[in-house]
Amino acid sequence: MDDASRVIVAGAGLTGLTTACMLQRAGMDVLLLEQDHRPGGAIRTYREQGFVFEAGPNTGVLSCPEAVELIESLSPLCQLETALPEAGCRWVMKGGRFLALPSGLAGGLLTPLFTWKDKLRLLGEPFRKPGTDPDECVRDLVLRRMGASFYDYAVDPFISGIYAGDASKLVTRHALPRLYRLEQQYGSFIRGAIKKASEPRDERSLKATRQVFSVRGGLERLVDALAIRIGSDRLITGVASLQVRPGPEGFEVHGVRDGAECHWKSRFVVLTAGAHALPSMIPFVGSELMSGLSNVRYAPVAQVALGYDHWEGIPLRAFGGLVPSEEHRKVLGILFPSSFLRDRAPSGGALLSLFLGGMRHPELVNLSDQELVALCIEEVSNSLRSHSKPVLTRVFRHFHAIPQYEASSDLRFRAVREVQQTFPGLIIAGNLRDGIGMADRIRQGTEIAQEIKNLSASV
Ligand SMILES: Cc1cc2nc3c(=O)[nH]c(=O)nc-3n(C[C@H](O)[C@H](O)[C@H](O)COP(=O)(O)OP(=O)(O)OC[C@H]3O[C@@H](n4cnc5c(N)ncnc54)[C@H](O)[C@@H]3O)c2cc1C
Known part of the structure; x- marks a missing residue:
């Protein structure tokens, strides 16, 4: 294969690994370049003294079929592990003590986490008008529909658990798109949740069980399995000072490895290294567009x-x-x-x-x-x-x-689209868009690989 059909993926975290694995499976010439001396990015598992512990994410949620399909396709190199039933019980601290978040109606009525006033107010939630501000933050949305104690003792800690974030800054449409859609499409969280639960689902979407998952032996087994499937000749670690330049036929990519300059050519470049890495990787993008891209x-x-x-x-x-x-x-x-x-x-x-x-x-x-x-x-x-x-x-x-998917997100997503249109073949990926969870990363990598396959077939 010649360089004109090659795809270079920069950053071997879960997004880059998934993209490269899917491209490799599709028979494309792919090269995955990583600055660290190991693949995995945020994912890293340690085994010491009989403990198996994670340095980054501990678990994900099976929120899309792509996550299930990818992990299952890597068997026997790695094995999907869904959490034991204990994972269904979540605790929230109140007054210095942990209390279980209620799941059913009786528990919801009796829990001391929420005030009686808010519990009664919740009965009116299905009849409250949907919001009209597309940039409404999570905090305002929840205060408007549910009340302060639900915000303080359910949503604020939940946002901490997922985003380590501030719910008064995260825009619901970007940070919690499912919740946003429940209100916008069905007029209410409660009515929306009931309607959605009764909607028919096709066989593939049933794979998105929303169960908590890991991989037997730790999440790094997933990284190792992806690296094996991609192949050691296609995964190059320890690449410093990676820089992309538009060339006459695609892109020229430069880096330094073991003190030596390296050069590659490719038709497509997928950047998954994170917004903070973009200014040095694609310096040819004008400062205004770049400030939009890296505003997160x-x-x-x-x-x-x-x-x-x-x-x-x-x-x-x-x-x-x-x-x-x-x-x-x-x-x-x-x-x-x-x-x-x-x-x-x-x-x-x-x-x-x-x-x-x-x-x-x-x-x-x-x-x-x-x-x-x-x-x-x-x-x-x-x-x-x-x-x-x-x-x-x-x-x-x-x-x-x-x-953090804050009010600046629209500008960032617009900048991504504009850069991709201006430099066809350059794809800005990673968790600066399309969700932060591991399943989101797998879905994005899968979709990008498909997009590249389609584009290269149509050339
Ligand atoms: C502490 C923590 C806890 C988390 N908990 C959860 C959780 O419970 N559930 C969940 O679903 N998600 C969780 N996440 C989020 C999830 O882990 C990440 O969104 C996901 O792993 C990011 O994958 P990525 O490939 O997009 O980015 P990364 O994993 O950040 O990978 C980017 C890669 O690019 C490389 N890179 C950077 N700069 C360059 C460069 N110049 N040249 C070449 N390579 C470069 C990096 O070294 C890295 O390997 C957590 C994340 C963290 C950090």
Whole structure:
């Protein structure tokens, strides 16, 4: 194959790996270039002292068929693991104690998380008028339709858990498009949820079960499986100073590897490295367009893994506990991976993952490892009543953890379209658009590979 049909994918996180794997499967000449010395990006699994713990995402949600199909297609190299039923129970802190988020009607009525006034007000939700501001933030939407206590003790902590974000800045249409559509299409969350549940679904869409998932042995097994399928000759790590230039027939891509200059040519270039990497990768894009492309703010996140060989605190029969802003604590939330995934801690022990920082307390990410671990142990002692010392403590920092889909998003999406139209064959991908979850990344990678396949077939 000649360079004229090659596709270069920059960034070997989940988006880049999926795109490259799908292109490779379609028989296309693909090269995946990564600056780090390993593929995976945010995804990384560690195995120490009988604990299996994640440095980045712990789990995803099977929100689209593409995620199920990709992982199943990688069998036996990796095996989809859906969470145990414990993951269905979510805790939220109120008054320093974790309480279960109610699921049914009776639980909803009796829970002390929400006020009686708001519970009664919820009866009127189906009859409230839909909003008219397309840029309404999540906080305003929820206050308008549901009430302050639902915002404080359900939505604010939920936004912390997903975006490590600030619900008064995230635009619902971009950050929670399903919720936005429920109101706009059906006039109400409750009516919309009921109607949607009764709508017929085809066999493929039934694969999107919305179950919590991981991969047996940790998410890095998914990365390893994708890397194997792509092939070691098509995945090049340790590429520094990557720069793309439009050439007479497509693009010229330059980088430095082991101190030596490298040059490649390609017909298509897919950039998945994140908005912060774009100015140095595509310097030929004018400053106005570039400021639109890279206008996204990222929540910084510190994740602390604590491993206990013997758990003595309250029984951890849940997915984890989220901490609302109203509680004025430093920790955003605690996951209990050993409660809902298999073989994550030695028998009788427990693995916890605590999250700090985010848009709420970005400064905390700069604390020392000792300070972060001390904060986490104090929180575990207060809210989970465990006073034993963890036998394993590890700290991971992500300065560009989660992009925030705020009011600037429209401008960014327009800039992406304009750059792609101006430089045909250049594709700006990654989690700066199309969703932040792992399933969103798999769907985007799958769709981009299909788009490239169609385009190259039509040339
Ligand atoms: C702490 C944390 C917790 C999360 N929790 C969840 C969760 O529970 N559920 C969920 O679904 N999602 C979660 N996410 C989000 C999800 O993990 C990410 O959206 C997803 O993994 C991003 O994949 P990506 O390939 O788009 O980007 P990345 O994983 O960031 O990959 C980008 C790649 O590009 C490379 N790169 C950067 N610059 C260059 C350059 N100049 N040249 C070449 N390569 C470059 C990077 O080294 C990296 O490998 C979490 C993310 C973090 C950080």
